[in-house]
Amino acid sequence: MHYDVFxxxxxxxxxLIQLRLAQALESVLITGIKRDIQLLDKFSVNSGDSLTVLDISFEKNSLRVAEFLSAGASIFYVDHHQSGDIPSHPNLKTLIDTDSAICTSLLVNKHLNGKYPLWAVTAAFGDNLNHSAEKLASTLSLGDTKLETLKNLGITINYNGYGGSVGDLHFAPDILYQEMVRYASPFDFISDNHATFEKLENGYQQDMANAENIKPEYQNNAVAVFLLPDTSWARRVSGVFGNHLANLNPTKAHAVLSFNKEGGYLVSVRAPLNNKVGADEFCSGFATGGGRKPAAGINHLPKDQLGLFIDKFNAFYSERMS
Incomplete structure (x- = not known):
């Protein structure tokens, strides 16, 4: 049995689209909302099973990786988040790079020798790695219109991943993947699935319009903190709104808080774009925090810790500005 975990x-x-276009495999799809990163807890393996694991922190899943390897499974793991110690094992192959200009799809693109670069460009835009996306796109002779189309697609796919549960999303990620993997080019996907693309775009625009009416809970020269209401649209837009704020104010760090099902806050943090470091370090200081240098988050911040969070967030990034 093969499992594609993403x-x-x-x-x-x-x-995953790039990998399965390059090598088609019958597999069990394991995925979820963007913040559902301990995906290896969702299933068990037997000796001889194989896994491809994409874009979830190795560090957060290291115990299950060890269990699966001990059970006789083989694992191909590609990621750009905090990794912790990576064991040496004959059945484990890793491609992990935590550089702030790298995402998992760019690593896969390099692994495949640039076989499906349009999907990598799309993903980089989705991860708000605009410079990296444009750098790769510059080798592909794309005009401004096509580049903007890939940017919009990447942003809206990324937007679709955020929510408190799959019920908040416009499309379940595995369903969206199955629609898209049939196309070697994102442009062909858009052409044949205009209704899907339009639903994502319209949802994104409506939710962003709602978010842009929210005033900051706290801000100064170093940071800005936004608290969104307890609604599905707010949970959907929390991550892309953080990217939007970072692009508008590249010298500031931003935190966007939305309510989670545990009665606390789900936190999205974006480091300043002119110094894309520290988000992972800061968020890892909280029990359910983690991520990567430019963008990270906390899955559960108790309500009574909001003031403490703001104080620590301000202190962390104010120190880096001095």
């Missing part, structure tokens, strides 16, 4: 955002989906 983050439900643009990077995870586009990484």
């Amino acid at each position: 983050n439900g955002d643009a990077d995870g989906i586009c990484a």
Whole structure:
């Protein structure tokens, strides 16, 4: 049995699309909302099983990786989040790079020698790695219109991954992947599935319009903190709104908080775009936090810790500005 395990955002989906276009496999799809990163807890393996794991932190899944290897499974693991110690094992192959300009789909693109670069460009835009996306796109002779189309697709796929549950999303990530993997080119996907693309775009635009009416809970020269209401649209837009704010104010760090099902806050943090570091370090200081240098999050921040969070967030990034 083969399992394809992937983050439900643009990077995870586009990484798997590239791999399965290059090598078709019958597999069991394991995915979920973007913040559902301990995906290996969702199933068990037997000796001889194989897994492809994409765009979820190795560090957060290291115990299950060890269990699966001990059970006789083989694992191909590609990611750009915090990794922790990576064991040496004959059945484990890893492609992990935590550089702030790298995402999982760019790693897969390199692994495949650039076989499906349009999907990698799409994913990089989705991860708000605009410079990396444009750098790769510059080798493909894309005009401005096509580049903007890939950017919109990447942003909207990424937007679709956020929510408190799959019920908040416009499309379940595995369903969206299955629609997209039939196409070697994102442009062909858009052409043949205009209704899907339109639903994502319209949802994104409506939710962003709602978010842009929200005033910051706290802000100064170093940081801005936004608290969204307890609604499905707010949970959907939390990540892409953070990217939008980072692009508008590249010298500031941003935090966007939405309500989660545990009665606390789901937190999305974006480091300043002019110094894309520290988000993973800061969020890892909280029990359910983690991520990567430019963008990270906390899955559950108790309500009574909001003031503490703001104080720590301000102190962390104010120090880096001094």
